[in-house]
Amino acid sequence: MSDMTLESQHSQPIAQRRIGLVFMLRQDPFAFAAVVVLVLFALLAVLGPTLLGDIATSMNLRARNAPPFELERGFWYLLGADALGRPILARVILATRTTLLIAGAAVLLSMVVGSVLGLIAGYRGGFLGDAILRLTDIVMSFPSLLLALVVLYVFDPAITNVIIVLAITRVPIYLRTVRAEVMEIRSRMFVTSARVTGAGPVRLIGKHILPMVFPTIVTIMTLDFAFVMLAEASLSFLGLGVQAPNVTWGVMVAEGRNYLSSAWWLSFWPGLAIALVTMSLNLVSNWVRMVIDPVQRWRLEGKGEK
Amino acid sequence: MARHFAKRALWSAISLFALVVAVFFMSRMTGSPADLYLPLDAPTEMRVQFEHLHGFDRPVYEQFFSFLGDLLRFDFGMSLRQGLPAIDLVLQALPTTLLLAFYSITIALVVAVVTGALAAWRPNSIFDRIATVLSLIGASLPNFWVAIIGVIVFAVTLRWVPTSGTGSVAQWVLPIAVLALRPAGLIVQVARSSMISVLSSAYVKTARAKGAPSRRILFVHALRNGMLPVITVAGDQAAGIINGAVIVETIFGFPGVGKLMIDSINYRDFAVIQAGVMVTAIAIFLMNVLIDLAYLGLDPRTREEMV
Numbered sequence: 104m105s106d107m108t109l110e111s112q113h114s115q116p117i118a119q120r121r122i123g124l125v126f127m128l129r130q131d132p133f134a135f136a137a138v139v140v141l142v143l144f145a146l147l148a149v150l151g152p153t154l155l156g157d158i159a160t161s162m163n164l165r166a167r168n169a170p171p172f173e174l175e176r177g178f179w180y181l182l183g184a185d186a187l188g189r190p191i192l193a194r195v196i197l198a199t200r201t202t203l204l205i206a207g208a209a210v211l212l213s214m215v216v217g218s219v220l221g222l223i224a225g226y227r228g229g230f231l232g233d234a235i236l237r238l239t240d241i242v243m244s245f246p247s248l249l250l251a252l253v254v255l256y257v258f259d260p261a262i263t264n265v266i267i268v269l270a271i272t273r274v275p276i277y278l279r280t281v282r283a284e285v286m287e288i289r290s291r292m293f294v295t296s297a298r299v300t301g302a303g304p305v306r307l308i309g310k311h312i313l314p315m316v317f318p319t320i321v322t323i324m325t326l327d328f329a330f331v332m333l334a335e336a337s338l339s340f341l342g343l344g345v346q347a348p349n350v351t352w353g354v355m356v357a358e359g360r361n362y363l364s365s366a367w368w369l370s371f372w373p374g375l376a377i378a379l380v381t382m383s384l385n386l387v388s389n390w391v392r393m394v395i396d397p398v399q400r401w402r403l404e405g406k407g408e409k
Numbered sequence: 410m411a412r413h414f415a416k417r418a419l420w421s422a423i424s425l426f427a428l429v430v431a432v433f434f435m436s437r438m439t440g441s442p443a444d445l446y447l448p449l450d451a452p453t454e455m456r457v458q459f460e461h462l463h464g465f466d467r468p469v470y471e472q473f474f475s476f477l478g479d480l481l482r483f484d485f486g487m488s489l490r491q492g493l494p495a496i497d498l499v500l501q502a503l504p505t506t507l508l509l510a511f512y513s514i515t516i517a518l519v520v521a522v523v524t525g526a527l528a529a530w531r532p533n534s535i536f537d538r539i540a541t542v543l544s545l546i547g548a549s550l551p552n553f554w555v556a557i558i559g560v561i562v563f564a565v566t567l568r569w570v571p572t573s574g575t576g577s578v579a580q581w582v583l584p585i586a587v588l589a590l591r592p593a594g595l596i597v598q599v600a601r602s603s604m605i606s607v608l609s610s611a612y613v614k615t616a617r618a619k620g621a622p623s624r625r626i627l628f629v630h631a632l633r634n635g636m637l638p639v640i641t642v643a644g645d646q647a648a649g650i651i652n653g654a655v656i657v658e659t660i661f662g663f664p665g666v667g668k669l670m671i672d673s674i675n676y677r678d679f680a681v682i683q684a685g686v687m688v689t690a691i692a693i694f695l696m697n698v699l700i701d702l703a704y705l706g707l708d709p710r711t712r713e714e715m716v
Contacts, residue, residue, distance in 0.1 A: 241424040248652035340553045364565045374554030382549040
């Protein structure tokens with residue numbers, strides 16, 4: 104019986120499964136819109152700085168704090184201009200790359216470090232496992248923003264330092280999840296039988312345990328990308344994040360803070376960009392969780408079968 | 410159970426100590442505060458005198474041990490900026506932050522649990538869909554951005570509330586609303602999914618079969634079990650709400666611990682930074698104990714595990 108199902112799953116062509124995924128995505132308009140938004144911002148991050156670098160940094164003192172939705176200065180002034188007369192639309196696009204780069208790098212770094220430590224803690228257990236777990240308790244028991252502020256005050260807030268600090272505060276999430284999953288998977292029958300047939304720890308982890316943990320890690324990463332983006336923006340907002348001439352959306356919101364009562368658009372648009380991306384990430388991660396969870400998957404696999 | 414708490418307390422003490430050591434050495438690495446407090450053209454003798462007066466000329470390990478000794482007496486030294494004991498400044502600011510955090514998390518919990526439970530009562534209904542979308546938006550918005558928009562709309566344009574300060578009740582409305590938004594969004598999602606699974610369990614069906622009123626089933630029978638994951642998430646959010654408090658206090662000019670820490674970091678005020686870190690860490694430790702106790706009250710199974 105189990106042979107049958109195994110075979111039928113196996114013989115299903117990969118192309119068909121992909122079509123299935125796209126089909127399921129089209130069934131959920133919110134998730135579909137979210138993916139479109141994310142792809143759009145990814146394109147802006149890749150192309151933006153090359154295409155718009157000059158427009159976004161050229162000052163125009165006659166356009167200082169120019170209000171939005173006035174097209175006489177040209178298309179790039181659609182969202183208004185900042186205190187130095189630089190077009191906000193172009194600057195938001197320019198900042199996309201740095202913003203996404205910092206968040207992406209921090210997520211990758213914390214994922215790798217957290218997963219490796221979690222694998223060790225879950226696989227070995229014992230005193231080492233305990234010690235690793237307690238180490239994360241220290242990081243988790245303290246407000247991450249205060250921790251990052253203190254660290255970034257001591258070391259200068261270069262982009263690499265911001266990435267490292269953000270990554271450190273997120274390591275515990277991966278570590279705890281991976282550890283818990285590994286401990287559960289380690290005691291399952293298929294791992295035991297692999298061990299009995301002579302598989303070493305490297306093979307056991309790489310071939311049998313890691314593939315089982317991976318979907319969970321991916322789900323956490325999409326959610327965490329949103330969280331790290333918000334954290335970076337908060338740091339920049341408080342003046343201890345990325346420094347000029349580098350610009351992120353958080354920096355732009357902070358720059359506009361002094362002109363709140365006279366020129367709201369300085370802070371509004373970059374904040375809206377942050378909100379759009381984090382919202383899309385949350386939607387996509389909800390959708391991914393549903394796709395992975397067999398109990399809820401029917402909701403996406405065609406409407407007639409309810 | 411006493412052993413469980415003793416073990417937890419021991420680990421927390423070790424964590425606290427590690428935090429203190431880390432913060433002490435890091436804050437000493439930023440360079441001499443003399444550069445910050447004395448005028449640029451101050452003569453060398455004045456600098457030497459200043460450093461000697463505050464003990465910055467002694468070797469670092471000596472400074473650390475005398476600091477540890479003082480720590481046991483809760484003496485963090487004097488604030489360089491204000492000339493008052495650092496711990497006094499922190500304790501003075503603490504009630505504002507605690508009140509802000511308490512109101513926010515309470516309002517978030519009540520609103521979110523009721524919304525989540527009602528949404529779970531009829532999954533996929535109009536109410537459920539609206540609640541899901543709104544909670545997602547609430548959980549995703551950057552809080553400093555929400556705060557700024559709140560100031561523009563309600564304080565600058567409509568003039569319903571003042572922009573900053575803590576004098577009147579009206580001044581608390583915006584900060585609490587901003588701070589409660591993100592936890593509320595997250596808790597609605599957790600409460601909804603937890604209640605959906607509880608509502609389909611056998612004992613709820615029994616209650617329904619014997620004719621208990623819907624309101625009683627939802628808020629008495631099901632809620633008690635549905636609350637467990639909610640409390641875990643609310644506890645995680647409590648540390649997050651301190652993060653949010655730093656931002657909200659800065660924007661709204663609230664004299665809380667968050668604003669004090671930011672100001673102290675900007676003025677390189679070592680003593681206040683350390684006192685602030687310690688007091689925050691202790692507050693969070695106490696809150697974790699409270700969450701453990703709440704778990705004990707709600708789920709008798711955990712009592713056996715902890716013995």
